[in-house]
Amino acid sequence: MKHPLEVRLASVFKDIRTGPGPDGRLAVAAPAESVVPVLTFLKEDGFDFLQLVSCVDWIREDQIEVVYLLSKYVPAGGEAEAGVTGIVLKTRVPRAEPVLATSIHVFPVAEPYEREMHELFGVTFEGHPRLIPLLLEREYKIPPFRKDFDTRKYCEDFFGSVPPVGEKK
Amino acid sequence: MDRNQFIKWIESPGKMAHKYSLHAVYFSTGCGIIEVPPSITARWDAERFGVIPTATPRHANLFLITGYVSLKTLRAIIRTYEQMPEPKFTVGFGSCPINGGMYYDSYNTIKHLDRYMPIDGYIAGCMPRPEAIFIAVTHLWTLIDKDMADGYKRYRKYYAQYRANQERVLGRLEWPPLFPLEKVHEASA
Numbered sequence: 001m002k003h004p005l006e007v008r009l010a011s012v013f014k015d016i017r018t019g020p021g022p023d024g025r026l027a028v029a030a031p032a033e034s035v036v037p038v039l040t041f042l043k044e045d046g047f048d049f050l051q052l053v054s055c056v057d058w059i060r061e062d063q064i065e066v067v068y069l070l071s072k073y074v075p076a077g078g079e080a081e082a083g084v085t086g087i088v089l090k091t092r093v094p095r096a097e098p099v100l101a102t103s104i105h106v107f108p109v110a111e112p113y114e115r116e117m118h119e120l121f122g123v124t125f126e127g128h129p130r131l132i133p134l135l136l137e138r139e140y141k142i143p144p145f146r147k148d149f150d151t152r153k154y155c156e157d158f159f160g161s162v163p164p165v166g167e168k169k
Numbered sequence: 170m171d172r173n174q175f176i177k178w179i180e181s182p183g184k185m186a187h188k189y190s191l192h193a194v195y196f197s198t199g200c201g202i203i204e205v206p207p208s209i210t211a212r213w214d215a216e217r218f219g220v221i222p223t224a225t226p227r228h229a230n231l232f233l234i235t236g237y238v239s240l241k242t243l244r245a246i247i248r249t250y251e252q253m254p255e256p257k258f259t260v261g262f263g264s265c266p267i268n269g270g271m272y273y274d275s276y277n278t279i280k281h282l283d284r285y286m287p288i289d290g291y292i293a294g295c296m297p298r299p300e301a302i303f304i305a306v307t308h309l310w311t312l313i314d315k316d317m318a319d320g321y322k323r324y325r326k327y328y329a330q331y332r333a334n335q336e337r338v339l340g341r342l343e344w345p346p347l348f349p350l351e352k353v354h355e356a357s358a
Contacts, residue, residue: 135241135277136240136241136277137239137240137241137244137277137339137340138240138277138338138340140276144276144277149276151274151275151276152274154276155269155273155274155275155276155280158338159269159279159280159281159338160280162281162284162285162334162337162338163284163330163334164281164283164284165283165284165287165323165327165330165331165334166327166330
């Protein structure tokens with residue numbers, strides 16, 4: 001038996017897949033172009049709290065998965081709709097050219113998450129007002145959180161090449 | 170006052186005064202900050218040794234770098250260090266400033282802090298106990314007595330090399346050189 005929210009989602013969006021997720025959440029898989037409409041729909045449906053936007057590098061499948069976690073606060077005295085405590089919205093983009101539309105106009109809190117993913121995974125968010133580095137100080141050829149970034153080799157090449165300062169012993 | 174040290178006080182009062190009034194700026198980069206509150210408060214009471222935390226690096230002469238140093242932190246550490254008046258002493262706290270520690274393969278954490286700024290001593294351990302801070306302080310007293318805590322002099326002497334290493338990892342630095350680069354370079358060559 002499908003949850004009413006799944007039926008509502010399926011009636012609006014034809015190209016998404018839904019199913020039960022972990023911890024009573026509802027898992028939603030959507031193509032990249034319908035992420036923002038799905039987020040807008042879910043926000044109007046009551047899931048108005050974007051907990052987290054994260055990213056997974058599926059190197060063997062040559063894809064990058066962006067994960068949105070949504071939940072809602074139950075007002076004091078109110079009762080939650082049975083069944084669904086949160087939403088896990090996943091979308092996949094090709095690894096060579098990971099481009100997504102920004103969701104800032106739906107959830108303003110997504111701004112630092114998108115900046116972080118831009119610098120650590122190299123995902124570009126179209127329409128983001130300032131995709132400047134958030135945490136890192138340097139430019140990396142490969143974004144450092146991707147699976148093909150060899151941290152040990154990078155450390156040996158980069159930090160190992162810094163010479164010790166000539167001090168008398 | 171220890172009577173045995175009376176001669177020292179007469180000979181070099183400045184050195185003794187520096188020695189027994191170490192004003193520390195704790196740069197709490199990592200987990201080392203956990204050890205600092207017990208060591209400066211009643212349990213271990215750093216003021217027995219004349220170590221007292223200061224509000225600003227411009228009042229300090231002891232710089233404790235307590236924990237790993239990421240690239241972004243290194244920029245702040247160098248700025249803090251250059252603001253401190255001379256003579257100034259630096260102590261790396263924990264294994265991370267020594268060689269990276271458990272962050273030896275981190276893409277964003279520097280491995281050898283002494284390649285970017287002079288360090289007078291290290292406290293090894295992950296994490297060191299608060300007692301180790303006081304052992305370090307007594308060692309530092311000995312070093313100051315013997316004129317071996319000369320990190321600030323080395324910074325002046327090898328400033329060109331330090332600055333080159335800093336620019337190598339941080340890119341462009343926003344602040345002008347603390348010391349003239351060319352003159353120092355010739356002197357060290």
